[in-house]
Amino acid sequence: MHPINLQKGSPHPSLLPAIHLRSAAATVLSNPSLYIPALDYGDEAGYQPLRVNIATWLTNFYAPARPIPTERICITGGASQNLACILQVFTDPRHTVAVWLPEPTYHLVFTMFRDAGLGDRLRAVPKDEEGLLVEEVERGIADARYRACDFQGCGNVGDARSADTDRTSYGKRYRHLIYCVPTYANPSGATMSVPRREVLVRLARRHDALVVCDDVYDFLPVTPAEQSPIPRLVDVDRTLDGGVGDDEFGNVVSNGSFSKILGPGCRVGWAEATPKFVDALAQCGSNISGGAPSHLTSTYINQMFEDGSLHTHLNGTILPAVSTRYRLLAEAVRHKLASLGVVFQPDEARGMAAGGFFVWLRLPDGVSSEDVDREAAKQGLVIGKGGLFAVPGPNTGGSRERVDGFLRLCFMWENEDRLVEGVERLEMVLRGLLAST
Numbered sequence: 416m417h418p419i420n421l422q423k424g425s426p427h428p429s430l431l432p433a434i435h436l437r438s439a440a441a442t443v444l445s446n447p448s449l450y451i452p453a454l455d456y457g458d459e460a461g462y463q464p465l466r467v468n469i470a471t472w473l474t475n476f477y478a479p480a481r482p483i484p485t486e487r488i489c490i491t492g493g494a495s496q497n498l499a500c501i502l503q504v505f506t507d508p509r510h511t512v513a514v515w516l517p518e519p520t521y522h523l524v525f526t527m528f529r530d531a532g533l534g535d536r537l538r539a540v541p542k543d544e545e546g547l548l549v550e551e552v553e554r555g556i557a558d559a560r561y562r563a564c565d566f567q568g569c570g571n572v573g574d575a576r577s578a579d580t581d582r583t584s585y586g587k588r589y590r591h592l593i594y595c596v597p598t599y600a601n602p603s604g605a606t607m608s609v610p611r612r613e614v615l616v617r618l619a620r621r622h623d624a625l626v627v628c629d630d631v632y633d634f635l636p637v638t639p640a641e642q643s644p645i646p647r648l649v650d651v652d653r654t655l656d657g658g659v660g661d662d663e664f665g666n667v668v669s670n671g672s673f674s675k676i677l678g679p680g681c682r683v684g685w686a687e688a689t690p691k692f693v694d695a696l697a698q699c700g701s702n703i704s705g706g707a708p709s710h711l712t713s714t715y716i717n718q719m720f721e722d723g724s725l726h727t728h729l730n731g732t733i734l735p736a737v738s739t740r741y742r743l744l745a746e747a748v749r750h751k752l753a754s755l756g757v758v759f760q761p762d763e764a765r766g767m768a769a770g771g772f773f774v775w776l777r778l779p780d781g782v783s784s785e786d787v788d789r790e791a792a793k794q795g796l797v798i799g800k801g802g803l804f805a806v807p808g809p810n811t812g813g814s815r816e817r818v819d820g821f822l823r824l825c826f827m828w829e830n831e832d833r834l835v836e837g838v839e840r841l842e843m844v845l846r847g848l849l850a851s852t
Contacts (some may be wrong), residue, residue, distance in 0.1 A: 416794070416795040417795065417833075418795040418796070418797065419795060419796050419797070419829055419833050419836060419837040419840065420797040420828060420829060421796065421797060421798050421799075421824040421825055421826075421828075421829065421834075421837045422797045422798055422799040422823070422824075422825060423797075423825060423828045424601070424772050424773070424825050424827070424828070425679055425827070425828050426675065426678065426733070426736075426827050426828070427736070427827060427828055427829070427830065430732055430733060430736055430827070431677075431678045432677055432678070432719075432724070432728045432732070435719055435724040435725070435727070435728055436677070436681075436715055436719070438722070438724070439715040439716070439718035439719050439722070439724065440715050440718075442718050442722075443714045443715060443718055449714060449718075450714075452714075453710065453711050453714040454711060455706070455710075456705060456706030456710070457706040457707045457710035457713075458697075458706065458707060459489075459697040459698060459702040459703060459706060459707060460488075460489040460490065460693065460694075460697040460702075460707065461488075461489050461490020461491075461685075461697075461707040461710075461713060462490055462707065462710060462713040462714055462717060463485070464717050464721075465490060465713050465714070465716060465717040465720070466485045466488045466489070466490060466685075467485050468717055468720040468721070469488050469490075469671075469685050470482075470483045470484060470485045470487065470488050471483075472720070473488075473687065476633075476634070476643075476644065477643060477644055477646065477647065477650060478643040479646070479650045479653070479654075480650075480653075480654050481653075481654075483687065484690075486661070486690040486693065487687050487688065487689065487690060487693060488685050488686070488687055488693065489685065489686050489693045489696055489697045489707075490683065490684075490685055490707045490708070490709070490710075490713055491670075491672075491683075491684040491685055491686055491707075491708060491709075492682050492683070492684065492708030492709045493672050493673075493674055493679075493681075493682045493683065493684040493709070494629055494631050494670045494671065494672040494674070494684050495523070495524075495527070496682070496684075496708055497670055497684055497686050497696075498524065498527055498594075498627060498629075498670060499527050499530070499531070500696060500699045500701065500702075501625075501627060501668060501670075501686075501696065502527060502528070502530075502531035502533070502592075503531065503699050503700070504585070504586040504695055504696055504698075504699050505586050505587065505588065505589055505592075505625055505695075505696075506531060506533060506588060506589060506592055506625075507532075507588045508531075508532035508533060508536075510588040510590065511533060511536065511588060511589060511590065511591065511592060512536065512556075512559050512590055512591055513536045513537075513538050513555070513556070513559050513591055513592075514528055514533050514536050514537050514538065514591075514592045514593075514594065515538050515540050515547075515552050515555065515556075515591065515592070515593045515594070515624075516537060516538070516539060516540060516547075516593075516594050516595070516806050517539075517540050517541075517542040517546055517547030517595055517600070517603075518539040518540060518541060518542060518804070518805060518806050518817060518818060519542070519602050519603055519775070519801065519804030519805065519818045519821065519823075520539075520594070520804055520806055521596060521601045521602065521629065521804070522602075522803045522804050524594060525537070525806070525807055533592075534807075534808065535808060537806050537807065537808045538555055538559075538806070539805070539806035539817075540552055540555065541817075542603065542605065543605075544605055544760060544767065545605055545606065545607050545608050545611055546595060546596075546597060546600055546603070546605040546606070546607040546611070547593075547595055547607075547615075549611060549614045549615050549618055552593065552615075552618060553618055556591060556618075556622050556624075585694060585695040585698040586664075586692075586695035586696070586698075587664055587695075589623055589624060589625040590622060590623035590624065591619075591622055591623065591624035591625070592624065592625050592627060593615070593619065593624050593625070593626045593627070594626075594627050594629075595607070595626065595627075595628060595629070596628070596629045596630075596631070596632070597612065597628050597630065597647065597648055598630065598632060598633045598644075598645065598647075598768075598770070598771075599632040599633070599635065599636075599761070599768070599769070599770040599771030599772075599773075600632075600771075601629070601632070601771065601772070601773055601823075602773050602775055602799060602804050602823035603760065603773075603775040604760050604761035604767075604769065604770075604771060604773055604774055604775050605760065605761070606645065606761070606767070606768040606770075607648075608645075609645060609646060609651075612645075612646070612647075612648050612651050613651055613655055615648065616648060616651045616652050616655055616666060616667060617655070617656070619652075619666035619667065620666050624666060625666060625667070625668065626648055626652075626666060626667045626668070627668055627670060628647065628648050628649065628667060628668065628669050628670060629670050630647055630649075630669045630670060630671050631670070631671060631672045631674065631675055631684075632675060632770060632771035632772065633647070633671075634675075634676060634729065635675060635676075635733065635734070635737050635770045635771050635772070636734075636737070636768070636769070636770040637737055637738050637741045637742070637763065637769040637770050638738065638763070638769070639734060645768075647669055648667045648669070649665075649667045649668065649669040649687055649688060651667070652665050652666055652667040653665075653689075659689060660689070661689055661690045661691065662689075662690075662691055663689055663691060664688075664689060664691055664692045664695070665688055665689040665691075665692055667688065668686055668687070668688040668692060668696075669686065669687040669688065670684065670686060671684050671685045671686070671687065672684035672685075673716060675771075675772065675827075676725075676728075676729055676733055677716065677719075677725070677728070681709070681712050681715075681716065682708070682709045682712065683709045683712050683713050683716050736827070737770065737771075737827070739831065740826040740827055740831060740834065741769055741770075741774070741826050743826070743831055743834050743835060744774060744824060744826040744834045744835075744838065745759070745762065745763070745769075745774065747834065747835045747838035747839075748774065748776065748824075748838055749764070751838050751839060751842045752776070752838065752841065752842055752845065755779055755842070755845050755846065755849065756778075756779030756780065757776055757777065757778060757779060757845070758776070758777045759774050759775060759776045759777070760774070760775050761774070772825050772826065772827045773799075773823050773824065773825050773826070774823075774824050774826065775821060775822075775823055776821060776822040776823075776824060777820060777821055778820045778821065778822065778845070779845065779849060780820075781852050782820065782845065782848050782849065782852075783819050783820065784798075784800035784801040784802060784818075784819050784820065784821060784822050785800060785802060785819065786848055787800065787822060787841075787844055787845065787848065788800040790844045790847060790848060791840065791841065791844050794840040794843060794844060795840070796837055796840045796841060796844070798822050798823070798824060798841070799822060799823030799824070799825070800819075800822060801818035801819050801820060801821035801822060801823075802818060802819055803823075804818055804821075804823065805817070805818045805819075822841075824837075
């Protein structure tokens with residue numbers, strides 16, 4: 416039986432822009448004025464022409480109240496590498512009280528928080544169809560004030576404040592960190608409304624919190640909107656209640672990546688925040704020593720902006736694939752699994768904004784994703800069981816039980832015809848489990 420992998424979150428090989436990248440690389444590597452700087456260390460904030468092109472692209476796409484200047488952009492080695500740098504520059508285990516994450520959460524970030532010394536600070540936040548519940552973050556922060564010593568190891572919360580001043584750094588140390596994927600979330604597919612984004616920004620400002628947004632799926636709607644996309648949290652922070660000045664750090668950073676648009680192996684992304692925040696982020700130790708990450712590949716991607724092939728690939732290849740593949744999987748789930756009690760999101764039929772790479776299935780009552788995963792493996796089917804996306808740690812309220820009745824399915828990796836077959840195998844598994852209960 417041919418295996419079907421509905422867990423892997425990568426674009427199908429047919430969606431990779433190898434020809435465009437080869438042409439861009441040839442252009443760069445045949446021109447000394449391009450390849451000499453491309454093969455050097457590069458500026459800490461990244462390849463300047465790419466920063467300019469990204470700022471213009473984001474301005475055109477999001478249509479914010481004011482154009483996005485280049486000074487708000489720095490180049491990164493992708494969203495994951497940049498999260499690690501953000502944690503290095505803007506958090507400290509002696510000062511940062513807690514990390515708040517919606518549950519379910521993208522599961523591969525947990526190790527990065529642990530590596531930053533924050534593994535025991537993870538706090539799960541319940542979510543609904545829009546994402547994390549901000550009022551639960553507020554309640555948790557209030558409670559953390561009284562329990563800070565449980566994980567600060569201090570006699571007084573104020574004892575930890577010295578960490579903000581006893582280290583030489585261009586950055587600052589935030590008291591709290593909030594991680595989220597506001598649009599087409601991984602794994603739940605949820606999209607946060609503008610009112611909730613505003614409430615979250617105000618909360619972050621009140622409590623000295625940094626909201627780290629993985630905005631990596633924003634460019635991948637199932638139905639490209641005729642109007643401007645929903646404002647990002649970093650856009651809200653820039654303008655809400657008078658906004659935040661360029662000489663301030665602000666409370667939101669947008670983490671972008673070309674991984675889902677071009678290919679994960681490119682390892683090129685960008686961060687957007689206030690110029691002061693970006694300056695500090697660009698001064699992290701690895702950039703000071705080695706220059707901007709993925710510098711050579713950055714020049715290839717910039718050439719794709721210059722010759723128009725990035726937009727050609729996104730609009731002509733990726734977006735049609737997102738629409739076709741999502742609808743294939745969604746229709747298969749609706750026709751084959753709904754009668755068994757399965758509900759999924761994002762569901763266009765229920766008026767939800769759909770996009771990204773994933774759908775999130777709620778299993779029938781009494782069916783465990785652990786059992787589904789075990790039986791699916793016998794059918795050559797790989798799925799993302801709900802427990803993978805539970806926030807780990809002793810202080811997350813037994814959260815694994817809250818997600819065990821769910822599955823994540825990716826519709827971008829397998830061949831299109833395998834998507835329907837994968838759902839048929841899942842139907843067989845569920846019918847067998849329901850019959851045995």
